[in-house]
Each structure stands twice: as structure tokens, then as C-alpha cells.
Amino acid sequence: MITKKVLIFGASGQIGRYCIRRLVRNNYKVIAVTRNTHQKGYILKTQAPIGYLDIEQASILDEERIYQLISNVDVCINLIGILFEKGKADTFYKIHTEFPDRISRICKQKNVDLIHVSALALDNAIDSKYAQSKIKGEIKVRENFDRATIIKPSIIFSVDDKLSTRFMGLLSLFPIFPLYYNGETKFTPIHAADVAELIFHVISKEIISKDIEAIGPEILTFKEIIQILSKCIKKKRLLIPMPLFLAKISSIFFQLFPNPLLTLDQLRLLKYDNIKSKNGITNFDIGCPSKLYFEESVLKYSFNYAEGGQFSIKKNEKK
Numbered sequence: 001m002i003t004k005k006v007l008i009f010g011a012s013g014q015i016g017r018y019c020i021r022r023l024v025r026n027n028y029k030v031i032a033v034t035r036n037t038h039q040k041g042y043i044l045k046t047q048a049p050i051g052y053l054d055i056e057q058a059s060i061l062d063e064e065r066i067y068q069l070i071s072n073v074d075v076c077i078n079l080i081g082i083l084f085e086k087g088k089a090d091t092f093y094k095i096h097t098e099f100p101d102r103i104s105r106i107c108k109q110k111n112v113d114l115i116h117v118s119a120l121a122l123d124n125a126i127d128s129k130y131a132q133s134k135i136k137g138e139i140k141v142r143e144n145f146d147r148a149t150i151i152k153p154s155i156i157f158s159v160d161d162k163l164s165t166r167f168m169g170l171l172s173l174f175p176i177f178p179l180y181y182n183g184e185t186k187f188t189p190i191h192a193a194d195v196a197e198l199i200f201h202v203i204s205k206e207i208i209s210k211d212i213e214a215i216g217p218e219i220l221t222f223k224e225i226i227q228i229l230s231k232c233i234k235k236k237r238l239l240i241p242m243p244l245f246l247a248k249i250s251s252i253f254f255q256l257f258p259n260p261l262l263t264l265d266q267l268r269l270l271k272y273d274n275i276k277s278k279n280g281i282t283n284f285d286i287g288c289p290s291k292l293y294f295e296e297s298v299l300k301y302s303f304n305y306a307e308g309g310q311f312s313i314k315k316n317e318k319k
């Protein structure tokens, strides 16, 4: 029996897919919104049993359509986010500020609970356009709808991420790897399944009006993360601290590509620790602790990037 209807913007992404699977397990019906059903329909369709998932195509700029979608649900979740801008259409401001502003106004009007997913530790990053646009989005959500809950995750990992998988891809190819800011920046990586569990917890416990920092069970530096990933794919790599001016030049070069490895804005963001704030409330504080550790979890899919795949790792372990 369906108990709640949950609308998800950005449902086809990493958290979105974990979230659909977690919510339908508890008999919530999910309405997944995507920009392109032809492109994302197949991946979305496989996330839920028949009857528990509707897929809707919509533009985030189409206010009337968004109003209509929000009008028919109990909860709305915003998972839309970008790591780099693309031309004049996909800007940080439009996606991280204007869109949360639009949906929070509509949710308030329709009295629909809103969970807005932003990001952790943005406050110090005054030189990052990504961070500033996310902060402005949070402010708009708070101004428009005091019942909204804002979730601020640290870096998220899973087999579907663009972090551990991308780094393992690079580590498997190149003998040396650059460490930005000496690899000293700290993170609290959280698994996508733990973020989905938190979102489920917020909905099922009817938690409202909270800012929740979503953190993993451990703090790791950038260097430790790269070391773990190299270990997982059984490659010894030379990790070299990269001088900042070289890092800047390389990121300016990378951002010329359609899917850049690192942009100047991401490089700026990497300077700031991505850990819990001094007075912040975390998922641990509200009774939803993260359970999945980075190394243990990555080992379950790292064989994709190791020589010979899964079974060659097992063969090596026996020696």
C-alpha cells in the first residue's frame, strides 16, 4: 500500500537512484523528474517495482509544470546540482540558487514538505562560485519556507560516483598522481546509501526546519583517500604535491574540455576542509549514523579498475 508520494528532482543521479530504491522499499511512491526520459528512462525504470515509480520529463525553468508536479505530492526532494557551468544555460546561479528559490516558494504555497540537498562546509569558500551559489540557494529556501529541511553532505561515494571511480580510472593509467594543497585537505566521505538512509529518516520521522550536515564515519585527508584508492586497485603510485601555480594552469587547461577533470573553481574549493562545522547538527546527532567506511566499501567495486578485473585480484591475494 502506497503511504506517501515523493517527488524527486535530479532522481537519475547518484543519490537519486539510491534514494528511489530506499523509499520504495517502504512503500513510498516516487515521481522521478528528469530533463530527458529517452536518455534517463532506462536507468530510472530499473530502480523500483511496477507501480512505485512514475517518470516525468520537465524543464527546471518551466514554473507552471513544476507547480503542477509539486501539487500532487506529499514531499519534494531537490537533488539537482552541477560541478561546473556549461555556457549560459547551465550556470551555478540558475541551478543552485534560482531553482531552489522557485521550488521552495511553490512548496510553501502547496504546503508540501521540502528536502533540499546542498553541500557541506561552504561558508569559508568565498572564492568559489559553486559554494556561493549553493549558499544563496540555502538562504532562498530558508527565506521562502521555514519548514524545509536542508541536507549538507560531504563528498559522496559509491559505485555510481564521479569521485572514487574517476580517481581509480586515473590511478590505474598513470604512475604519478598530483596532490593539491599537499593532500592535506580533510573530508568526511559518506556513502550514497547512507545519504539515502538519512533522506528516508527525515521523511519517515517527519523532521522539519532543520539544517543537517551529512557526514561519514571517518575523517580522511585527500592524500589518504588517494592512498586508499591506489591500495584498492593494487597499484603503487607516486603521489607528488603539485605547486599551486601549476595546479591553476592545468585546471585552466582542463576546463576547456566538455567534461573537465578539474576546473579552477573546483581547485579553489579543494583548499577548504570538508568536515562538520563547530555547531552543526549532523546525521549522527539525529539518530541516523553513517555505517559505511570508505575503504571497505570501495573494495567492493574497485576491481573494475584493477588489472584483469575481480578474479585477478583474488588470484593475487592467494599468492
Ligand SMILES: NC(=O)c1ccc[n+]([C@@H]2O[C@H](COP(=O)([O-])OP(=O)(O)OC[C@H]3O[C@@H](n4cnc5c(N)ncnc54)[C@H](OP(=O)(O)O)[C@@H]3O)[C@@H](O)[C@H]2O)c1
Pocket (backbone or CB within 6 Å): 009, 010, 011, 012, 013, 014, 015, 016, 033, 034, 035, 036, 040, 060, 078, 079, 080, 081, 082, 090, 095, 117, 118, 119, 120, 152, 153, 154, 155, 156, 157, 163
Ligand atoms: N556527489 C557529491 O559528492 C556531492 C557532495 C555534496 C553535495 N552534493 C549535492 O547533492 C546533490 C545530488 O548529487 P548527485 O551526486 O546525486 O548529483 P548527480 O549524480 O550529478 O545528479 C544530479 C542530477 O541533476 C540533474 N541535472 C544535472 N544538471 C542539470 C541541469 N543543468 N538542469 C536540470 N537538471 C540537471 C540530472 O538529472 P537529469 O539528467 O535526469 O535531468 C542529474 O542526474 C547535488 O545538489 C550535489 O551538488 C553532491
